[in-house]
């Protein structure tokens with residue numbers, strides 16, 4: 485019996501192997517180059533979990549600016565040519581979302597980040613319009629609403645640093661609180677107190693959730709793993725978190741007076757829109773609205789916070805450049821004046837420094853992946869529908885064909901001889917095209933106002949040395965390892 489089943493197994497194996505071989509030989513479509521990948525798991529076992537971008541960088545060196553790997557069940561095209569990315573991401577066919585378990589299994593195609601097609605188009609247009617209007621609305625202080633909300637967050641953070649002057653401080657909880665509240669105010673019209681229980685829970689979800697949904701997480705590529713005990717726990721955490729936040733969002737939505745004609749945040753805009761639709765909601769379902777609100781909170785908080793953490797860390801590493809920014813601040817703003825929106829364009833070295841940090845330590849080394857929604861030919865290669873398109877930002881930012889001495893930290897590369905900002909078109913920390921970051925302007929303003937206010941008030945140094953050459957912590961974003969900042973009053 486055993487011999488029989490062994491024989492059967494062997495026959496089956498030969499049959500499958502021959503079938504695959506013939507299929508492969510008959511398939512005349514030109515495939516992109518790439519490494520050998522195992523059945524089922526593909527290249528996943530060979531990817532450095534702590535720093536997947538390092539593995540892909542080695543593959544890029546071998547196979548070039550466009551190569552294919554199999555990530556579990558997901559065929560993937562890794563592109564390190566920014567000009568090609570620019571062209572592709574303008575086309576609808578390359579603006580689907582990657583077929584990850586997170587995108588369709590957990591988020592079920594709802595929201596902004598994980599949606600595609602009509603639902604994405606409707607809500608992207610709606611939210612972009614709402615954010616533009618919020619930016620035009622003038623408050624009593626003469627600032628626009630977005631600027632005012634950001635300044636309130638900045639003031640909170642500076643106050644927190646003042647309480648810790650001269651001593652080492654882990655800035656993460658303070659930053660998360662201040663930036664989270666900026667997004668909360670713009671999205672929900674809510675500002676939480678630091679110790680508010682709901683807020684503590686929402687921050688915990690954000691922190692842990694981001695780690696779980698990392699692009700290279702195996703669950704994304706091998707959804708069947710969710711049945712294993714280890715992943716069951718992850719799934720339970722994510723799904724419970726989703727359910728609880730939606731209940732909380734519903735309470736916020738219910739507290740909004742939808743008879744108003746003007747909105748001051750995204751949630752109000754949605755409620756007013758629902759009132760106008762009078763039951764004919766189309767894609768404006770509650771489920772979709774909860775997801776959009778959650779996406780704005782998640783995408784807006786972690787990204788800006790992490791970028792600021794990197795910038796402040798680099799400030800401590802380059803005290804001469806820190807001093808140059810302070811001199812710039814003194815001459816443009818003055819020591820005792822608040823930074824105004826109009827000042828930001830004149831703070832050129834600060835902007836160049838920020839861009840250089842975003843280049844050399846991009847917080848999204850693998851970018852935010854897209855997918856190809858139909859069979860296509862790219863650079864002569866056949867790319868089948870459902871392929872994940874990975875814009876390999878890390879490789880683009882360190883490419884010696886694009887940048888002079890890319891390994892060196894040199895903000896001056898973003899300034900011309902007249903001290904004007906140069907923004908090369910191959911530099912795309914917010915990506916590019918139809919799905920370009922929806923919060924780019926808010927993100928940039930938040931970063932500039934925070935860093936400017938910190939350096940206007942403090943000199944910053946580090947408690948312990950920090951080796952920038954060691955790997956940072958990779959979750960969905962690339963986060964600096966734990967450090968403590970010492971702010972001293974200027």
Ligand code: HEM
Nearest residue numbers: 596597783784787788791852914915919920921922923927
């Ligand atoms: C330094 C800060 C930020 C960085 C580096 C950043 C980066 C990105 C990137 C690379 C994408 C992917 C674009 C694509 O798929 O092609 C993205 C998408 C997105 N970002 Fe940002 N972002 C930042 C801040 C923000 C803020 C403050 C918000 C909201 C208030 C926001 C909301 C979004 C949304 C909703 C999307 C999804 C857009 C879509 O799929 O249509 N981001 N962001």
